[in-house]
Amino acid sequence: MEHASLFVIMVSAILVNNFVLSRFLGICPFLGVSKQVETAFGMGMAVTFVMTLAGILTYFVQYFILVPLHYEYLQTVAFILVIASLVQFVEIVLQKMSPTLYQALGVFLPLITTNCAVLGLALLNIQYKFGLIQTVVHSFFAAIGFSLAIVLFAGIREKIEISDVPLPFKGFPVALITASLMSIAFLGFTGLV
Amino acid sequence: MTMDIMSILVAAGILGVMGLLFGIGLAFASQKFAVEIDPRVVAVREVVPGANCGACGYPGCDGFSNAVVKGIAPVNGCPVGGAECAKNIASIMGLDAGDSIKQVAKVLCKGDEDKCSNRFDYEGFDSCVAANMLNGGPKSCLYGCMGLGTCVQVCPFDAIHINSKGLAEVDPEKCTACNKCIDACPKDVITLVPYGQLTVVDCNNKDKGPMVKKNCSVACIACGICEKNCPFDAIHVVNNLAVIDYDKCTNCMVCVEKCPTKAIEGDLSKRKKASIIDDKCIGCTICAKNCPVDAITGELKKVHEIDQSKCIGCGVCEAKCPKDAIEMK
Numbered sequence: 001m002e003h004a005s006l007f008v009i010m011v012s013a014i015l016v017n018n019f020v021l022s023r024f025l026g027i028c029p030f031l032g033v034s035k036q037v038e039t040a041f042g043m044g045m046a047v048t049f050v051m052t053l054a055g056i057l058t059y060f061v062q063y064f065i066l067v068p069l070h071y072e073y074l075q076t077v078a079f080i081l082v083i084a085s086l087v088q089f090v091e092i093v094l095q096k097m098s099p100t101l102y103q104a105l106g107v108f109l110p111l112i113t114t115n116c117a118v119l120g121l122a123l124l125n126i127q128y129k130f131g132l133i134q135t136v137v138h139s140f141f142a143a144i145g146f147s148l149a150i151v152l153f154a155g156i157r158e159k160i161e162i163s164d165v166p167l168p169f170k171g172f173p174v175a176l177i178t179a180s181l182m183s184i185a186f187l188g189f190t191g192l193v
Numbered sequence: 194m195t196m197d198i199m200s201i202l203v204a205a206g207i208l209g210v211m212g213l214l215f216g217i218g219l220a221f222a223s224q225k226f227a228v229e230i231d232p233r234v235v236a237v238r239e240v241v242p243g244a245n246c247g248a249c250g251y252p253g254c255d256g257f258s259n260a261v262v263k264g265i266a267p268v269n270g271c272p273v274g275g276a277e278c279a280k281n282i283a284s285i286m287g288l289d290a291g292d293s294i295k296q297v298a299k300v301l302c303k304g305d306e307d308k309c310s311n312r313f314d315y316e317g318f319d320s321c322v323a324a325n326m327l328n329g330g331p332k333s334c335l336y337g338c339m340g341l342g343t344c345v346q347v348c349p350f351d352a353i354h355i356n357s358k359g360l361a362e363v364d365p366e367k368c369t370a371c372n373k374c375i376d377a378c379p380k381d382v383i384t385l386v387p388y389g390q391l392t393v394v395d396c397n398n399k400d401k402g403p404m405v406k407k408n409c410s411v412a413c414i415a416c417g418i419c420e421k422n423c424p425f426d427a428i429h430v431v432n433n434l435a436v437i438d439y440d441k442c443t444n445c446m447v448c449v450e451k452c453p454t455k456a457i458e459g460d461l462s463k464r465k466k467a468s469i470i471d472d473k474c475i476g477c478t479i480c481a482k483n484c485p486v487d488a489i490t491g492e493l494k495k496v497h498e499i500d501q502s503k504c505i506g507c508g509v510c511e512a513k514c515p516k517d518a519i520e521m522k
Binding site for chain 2: 061065066069071074077078081082085088089092093095096097099
């Protein structure tokens with residue numbers, strides 16, 4: 001993936017290596033806030049926002065702090081620190097600059113702090129040895145992939161909610177089965193890249 | 194060895210410096226981008242129940258707290274918190290809570306299996322909504338409680354149950370007037386009544402008298418006897434159904450006594466009686482003039498007497514007495 005073109009990175013991030021459905025990252029918000037399309041979309045947007053920023057910031061932390069000092073093994077801890085601070089910062093700024101957006105994202109914003117998809121993305125960017133532009137593209141479209149998965153899933157769950165599900169499967173069991181079927185469906189994109 | 198310790202220290206140093214920088218950044222940001230939040234919003238948010246049920250009509254308890262502080266929502270706007278919550282909010286806002294009377298849900302149907310016949314046997318699954326789709330349900334009365342428990346399922350407070358007679362019944366102690374059962378009931382047979390309201394028309398049938406009588410022995414037949422006998426003009430027949438104006442009703446239960454079909458609920462043994470405190474009575478005759486059933490007798494400037502057999506416990510005399518010389522027991 002070292003010299004992958006931006007388009008390939010994009011398709012790969014959205015469809016082939018979808019963060020939720022083939023990497024199984026960020027399952028918690030995927031199941032937690034996917035009861036309604038509207039909130040799922042809000043979560044997706046919040047994640048996109050934070051993931052893109054986190055991708056860029058962790059790139060700088062990695063190549064301007066950790067690599068020159070030869071402390072690459074601190075990656076995980078350092079990135080968690082970066083992401084947590086970033087989310088806090090974004091929350092503070094949003095509350096001041098755009099109260100409407102802040103209210104729309106609501107509780108999802110602080111939830112992202114503990115979203116493993118963000119950390120996973122930061123670590124993957126480094127693993128693939130992406131340059132800055134590739135990092136930005138990969139971060140943004142990985143988040144778009146997350147949003148796509150969660151919105152699709154929420155749409156299906158809305159339908160399941162009103163359909164006749166056998167009692168033992170009501171609620172989370174059927175949601176998990178749905179998620180696994182979606183995952184299998186996304187497996188079909190494997191040959192694409 | 195020294196090398197190892199050094200690398201540990203440097204690692205800690207890197208993280209420490211990063212943490213410090215981010216911390217300073219955040220501290221700076223929180224100063225620079227500080228949003229002034231009205232401390233009253235936080236205070237109100239703390240005294241409301243926090244169930245985010247939305248019964249107030251605002252999006253969750255946060256939305257309600259904001260609306261209260263902005264002056265849009267009334268301080269007694271939280272039906273779940275009740276009077277105590279209203280009082281707390283009022284003290285935060287520096288207002289008088291007013292009389293926020295707790296409301297509770299009430300199932301307006303007494304037509305159990307013995308009193309109201311079935312048109313057919315229903316053997317579908319236990320859902321009032323489903324049964325209602327089958328030609329209005331099995332009950333011969335199209336307005337009554339079918340007792341299949343859709344309201345029981347939606348109640349978040351375990352306050353509504355199907356009793357032994359197959360009718361839904363609300364536990365007024367647990368009910369918080371969240372309106373969930375009222376929304377769920379396909380028959381619209383549940384309504385809100387003030388907590389402690391003893392006199393309630395326990396019927397929801399809006400058909401004409403003869404038709405009602407054929408199906409149910411305890412239904413309101415819209416005869417209007419209650420309307421004529423009410424001393425306070427508090428009960429009226431609307432749409433073939435007697436409706437009590439709870440603001441005017443004093444729980445005197447005259448209507449309960451007069452109702453030919455016993456459709457109006459009221460425990461006559463709980464009826465209060467007025468009695469005069471002899472020491473305080475100055476004989477002004479105001480009570481005697483206001484008594485709707487002429488149960489008070491007495492001459493001017495002499496202690497009055499109340500005929501307990503006539504007294505209906507309406508409380509008018511207690512309200513009118515300028516010397517607080519009458520109490521209701």
